[in-house]
Amino acid sequence: MAESSSSLASPTEEIVRLIKRLSAYVAFKMSNLFSTSTIRNLDSRSIGAIAGLAIAVIFTWRAIRTPGERQRRQPKRRMQPAETSNAAAAAAAGQTNVTSVPPEFSSPREDSAAQDVVDQFFQPVKPTLGQLVRQKLSEGRKVTCRLLGVILEESSPEELQKQVTVKSSVLEVLLEITKCSDLYLMERVLDDETEAKVLQALESAGVFTSGGLVKDKVLFCSTEVGRTSFVRQLEPDWHIDTNPEINTQLARFIKYQLHVSAAKPERLAPNVFTSQSLEQFFGCAS
Known part of the structure; x- marks a missing residue:
């Protein structure tokens, strides 16, 4: 046995x-x-x-x-008849309030939290002013710009005889332009005294301290035609002006232009951009 x-x-x-x-x-x-x-x-x-x-x-x-x-x-638990009927009714209705999630799958709340982390990680970084300037200028190597109404608060040569005020909001933009481009400033003045005042105001504002702009690159003339002649001779990639007639005349010769006007300006030509200020064009002013 x-x-x-x-x-x-x-x-x-x-x-x-x-x-x-x-x-x-x-x-x-x-x-x-x-x-x-x-x-x-x-x-x-x-x-x-x-x-x-x-x-x-x-x-x-x-x-x-x-x-x-x-x-x-882990013994298997047999369902009672009442439990079986309840489970069948719940499955048939398909309207249970609580949804069980298998271990290998994540809940919608977890998916949302994970997506938030991914969105924050890949959130686009705000470009710097230097990057905006280079982007707007399309890597232009030479820029010419008038002073009145763009760099200076005054809007006429007669006002310059009384006072010269440099816009503080434009200084940072000028600094970034001089880092990537050869910048020339120009203006029409009525006398030599006004010319000296303008240079003194620019120097006091710190325009020449960056090293990218020197006094020799600030040009003066006695007529509007003279400023147009300066631009034609320098052949810049960009010219910035407030006079619509000059912008229109230079549209055939200059690759790009920016027309600055306090009132909302109209587009003068396909290659002439418009803005209410130099700062606004580069995205650093509302």
């Missing part, structure tokens, strides 16, 4: 019995190993072999035992 019962045992039970016997043998050997006399007689290779055998037995036992324990720890 004993033989028949052992023959009817499953392969898993046979492996378990074999491991138990092997574990008992290893335990006996380990007890002998830790005796003082035996430790002295064994070399390091024998000790390592026994230790490795013990570790192998332990891991094999855990691998065989784990599935069975998981099945015992």
